[in-house]
Amino acid sequence: MTDITLDWASRHMPRVARAIANLPDLSAIRLSMSMHLDMKMLPLVYGLCRRGASLYITTCNPATVRDDVVAHMRASGANVAAWKDMPAEAWSDAIAGGIAFGPTHLSEMGADYTHYLMETGTALPDVRCGLEATGSGINRLKGKLPPWPIFNWDDVPVKEGLHNRHMVGLTTWNAFFSRTLLSLHEKNVLVVGYGSVGQGLAASARAFGGTVMVAEIDPGRLLQARYDGWQTGSVAELAPRADVIVTGTGGHHVLPFSVIERLRDGCFLLNSGHRIDEIELEPLLALPCEAPVPYVTSHRLASGRTVHLLANGAMANLTAGEGDSLNSFDITLAVMAEGIGHIVRDGEVAKAGVHLLPDPIWGRACADFG
Incomplete structure (x- = not known):
C-alpha cells in the first residue's frame, strides 16, 4: 500500500472527513477498538489520532487483517495488536490487552472486549460508554451486560439498509x-x-x-x-x-x-x-x-x-476481495465516526444497557454535500 492509495481512499470518503472534523478534542479519550483492519478504516484511525485520541486496536476477525494496514495504523500513532491469521490464543491476548489499556470508551465489531469482560470476571475498567457495529455482537450482548451504555449502530437504517442489504x-x-x-x-x-x-x-x-x-x-x-x-x-x-x-x-x-x-x-x-x-x-x-x-x-x-x-x-x-466500495463505505464509516462522537459526549449520560444510535447522530452522516 502506498500513500497514493491512501490519498485515493480519502478523496472518495468525504463524509468521513466531515464527521471527523466535527469531533471534539479527544485528548482525554482512551479508545479500545476491535474492527476489520482493511484499507478503508485508515481515514478514521488517522482522524481520531489527529483529534488527540489514544487508540488501542485489534481485529474482530484475524482472517480479514491486512498487515500493511496495521503498519500504517501504527505509523499514525495507534497501538495495534493484530496480524494476518493470528492464532486464537494471540487474538485472545490482544483482546485482554485492550482491557489492560485502560479504555474510557469501547468501539467494537462483535463485542469481543465486552464479552471477554463478562465471561472472565476481569475487573471492569472505567469505561464510560461503548459502540457496537454488528448483529452478532448485539446478540452476544443479550446476556449479562456491563454497567455502562452501549450504542448499537448495526440496526440503524443506513447501515442495515445500505451496507448489510x-x-x-x-x-x-x-x-x-x-x-x-x-x-x-x-x-x-x-x-x-x-x-x-x-x-x-x-x-x-x-x-x-x-x-x-x-x-x-x-x-x-x-x-x-x-x-x-x-x-x-x-x-x-x-x-x-x-x-x-x-x-x-x-x-x-x-x-x-x-x-x-x-x-x-x-x-x-x-x-x-x-x-x-x-x-x-x-x-x-x-x-x-x-x-x-x-x-x-x-x-x-x-x-x-x-x-x-x-x-x-x-x-x-x-x-478474498476488497469489501465495500469506497463511496458506499464512506457512509458506513461516517456513521461510525458520528457514533464515536456521540459516545464521548451525550452518550455517556445514558442509562446502562443497549440503545439504538439516535437518528440525529447517524443522520448527519447521510447529509448530502453542496
Missing part, C-alpha cells in the same frame, strides 16, 4: 467471480439466513444469473423470503440441490458437516457472516485437499465427491 451481497459475489473465474449462471445458489445480509446475497445472486433458494429458521423471515419469491426450506433439505452455498447469519455452524457430507460434487461453500464458524470447518479442513486456485481449497469427502471452500470459511468479501 446491498454492499455485502454485491462484494461477496464479486469476490467469488474473481477468485473462481466462474459466474452464477446455470447454478443453484442456496442462501443461508434471510436477515438484511441474506436478502442482499439472494437479490445479487439472482441479478448475476443464479437460481436462488433460501434457508431460514426464523418463521417471520422465512415467510418474508417466500413473499419475495424465493424457494424456501431447511438447510438439510435444500443444500443437496445446491451448486453454491453462502452463509450470512452470524450464527454458529449453520452449515453443519453432516449436511456438507451430502452435497453435490463440486459444490462451492462460502461465508459472508461475521463469524468464521458459520460453516462447520474442523472436520472439513481435516479432509484431504488441494488448492486449485488462490483462495479456493478443494476437499475430498468420504463419498468421493469434492466440495470447494472459499477463503477458508472467513468473510468472503473482505478476505
Whole structure:
C-alpha cells in the first residue's frame, strides 16, 4: 500500500472527513477498538489520532487483517495488536490487552472486549460508554451486560439498509467471480439466513444469473423470503440441490458437516457472516485437499465427491476481495465516526444497557454535500 492509495481512499470518503472534523478534542479519550483492519478504516484511525485520541486496536476477525494496514495504523500513532491469521490464543491476548489499556470508551465489531469482560470476571475498567457495529455482537450482548451504555449502530437504517442489504451481497459475489473465474449462471445458489445480509446475497445472486433458494429458521423471515419469491426450506433439505452455498447469519455452524457430507460434487461453500464458524470447518479442513486456485481449497469427502471452500470459511468479501466500495463505505464509516462522537459526549449520560444510535447522530452522516 502506498500513500497514493491512501490519498485515493480519502478523496472518495468525504463524509468521513466531515464527521471527523466535527469531533471534539479527544485528548482525554482512551479508545479500545476491535474492527476489520482493511484499507478503508485508515481515514478514521488517522482522524481520531489527529483529534488527540489514544487508540488501542485489534481485529474482530484475524482472517480479514491486512498487515500493511496495521503498519500504517501504527505509523499514525495507534497501538495495534493484530496480524494476518493470528492464532486464537494471540487474538485472545490482544483482546485482554485492550482491557489492560485502560479504555474510557469501547468501539467494537462483535463485542469481543465486552464479552471477554463478562465471561472472565476481569475487573471492569472505567469505561464510560461503548459502540457496537454488528448483529452478532448485539446478540452476544443479550446476556449479562456491563454497567455502562452501549450504542448499537448495526440496526440503524443506513447501515442495515445500505451496507448489510446491498454492499455485502454485491462484494461477496464479486469476490467469488474473481477468485473462481466462474459466474452464477446455470447454478443453484442456496442462501443461508434471510436477515438484511441474506436478502442482499439472494437479490445479487439472482441479478448475476443464479437460481436462488433460501434457508431460514426464523418463521417471520422465512415467510418474508417466500413473499419475495424465493424457494424456501431447511438447510438439510435444500443444500443437496445446491451448486453454491453462502452463509450470512452470524450464527454458529449453520452449515453443519453432516449436511456438507451430502452435497453435490463440486459444490462451492462460502461465508459472508461475521463469524468464521458459520460453516462447520474442523472436520472439513481435516479432509484431504488441494488448492486449485488462490483462495479456493478443494476437499475430498468420504463419498468421493469434492466440495470447494472459499477463503477458508472467513468473510468472503473482505478476505478474498476488497469489501465495500469506497463511496458506499464512506457512509458506513461516517456513521461510525458520528457514533464515536456521540459516545464521548451525550452518550455517556445514558442509562446502562443497549440503545439504538439516535437518528440525529447517524443522520448527519447521510447529509448530502453542496
